[in-house]
Amino acid sequence: MTERDWRPRYVQLAEELREKIDRGELAAGALLPSEPELAAQTGMSRTSVRNALRQLREWGLVRAEQGRGTYVRARKVRVTRRNIERYQWEKDRVHQPEEVRRQSGGTEHDTGLEVHQLQFHAKYSTVDANEDIANVLSVPVGTKLLRRMYWTSAKSEDAPLSMSVSYLVHEVAAQNPALLDDSNEPWPGGTHHQLSTIGVEVDHVSDRVVARPPSPNEVEVLRTEAGDWVLAIRKVSTDVNGRVVEVADAVYPADRTELVYGIQLKPWDKK
Amino acid sequence: MTERDWRPRYVQLAEELREKIDRGELAAGALLPSEPELAAQTGMSRTSVRNALRQLREWGLVRAEQGRGTYVRARKVRVTRRNIERYQWEKDRVHQPEEVRRQSGGTEHDTGLEVHQLQFHAKYSTVDANEDIANVLSVPVGTKLLRRMYWTSAKSEDAPLSMSVSYLVHEVAAQNPALLDDSNEPWPGGTHHQLSTIGVEVDHVSDRVVARPPSPNEVEVLRTEAGDWVLAIRKVSTDVNGRVVEVADAVYPADRTELVYGIQLKPWDKK
């Protein structure tokens, strides 16, 4: 006689289904039995069946669709973002001819997709600096900032995407009025080229990486599932004079993003 | 007359409570009204109240304790890990005298805690390379590896910690038998010094950062809450001859960890 299983029945059901998914018995995209059906099969109440299914959703294994059913999720392909190489690439691109700069942007560089497969959106606005951003930019709270919001989606899929918000000091950006108009986006050559038109050269960048649950707004834009988290990156760019010139917050769905940072170490002194 | 709120009642309750927490009306550590009490106050069933409380747990705002009540979680202090600086620091430390090397390790450098406040654990074993690790190390599947597991905890708190697993090719490590014995841990000067005893100098390192739900084992070791995620970092070290010499997987509780990578850009060519 085997030992009694003392775990809650909904956990047992969840694990049974998880094993079926792991074994491939329930393949990606497959439709699970409906809730009333599972309740009948197992002799459990629909409430307990729903608890089991919620567990599977928290594990990221299934997706429930209202009116349709519950499906096994495809294993997400993670987009690899190599930010160190990317930032250098973006900077170097500035001195290429416009035809070349026009051909691709940062997202294409990251994802391997082509320009025509992506839908690019930009929206500018003017805001007063809150304490957080003001501290990073070393300006007084309330300073006028140019707030630039970007989001990119793949045309083919309804797939999620990325969203980011960038802040520049308005007075600085206004030295070139073209930088204040979001109808000039996508700007060939990106932010580095935009900054170069007002004599700014970025010297170093810092990425601060954090994982957290998404805000309600991010749930809507990125269409994350319940229980999903996001990777949030705060990128701070400092120019050759040591002045912070841009603060940008980017948010990615954590389950389809990986970040790679390559680090070169200095050699030991010869002894 | 204001517009009717069409959202589910449990969402409305969750947001009301969230606002109270945000405003500080319910401070960190405060006890929420019990479930029957909330049900009575709002006229909702206990099931709906529980749905609201689950939402708050998914947001990471409260923690339920069986038999006690539901408490507002303290905002976690995030430990900042500056891996680029850390790796360089670890490498440079090798050529310092042993008394200095003995005084602190990587975790103290990261967290600002002192040696005597930390509990350090190391356990070595020998394993056969699986496909994943074999690929990274460029060795055949099944090659003998030295598997080194580390975990560190703060003595004061029952606080979570970090855990990591490092893999070296056994044949390589065995060139210095002292490297095979975990009773020599913590080794003054860390892995870089260990490798230096067999003539290996690390040239560059790559961090691959991913956020994901914790494995059952990680839940136990890191004592994460339901719905929490972890940050998993795969660090690959390559020596000056271009050979991968170490693969290490580190796991951190995502809600109390931030990673910072500072990136120096090359200057534009003078024109």
Added chain:
DNA sequence: GAGTGGTCTAGACCACTGT
């Protein structure tokens, strides 16, 4: 023993999706 959160039942109505 009283009170808490965790599990569970057996219903009900709803919004949404397909045919």
Added chain:
DNA sequence: CAGTGGTCTAGACCACTCC
């Protein structure tokens, strides 16, 4: 229209904590 998942009720028993 029937079937799906989403919401909701009004109960019940349990394990656990604290007094």
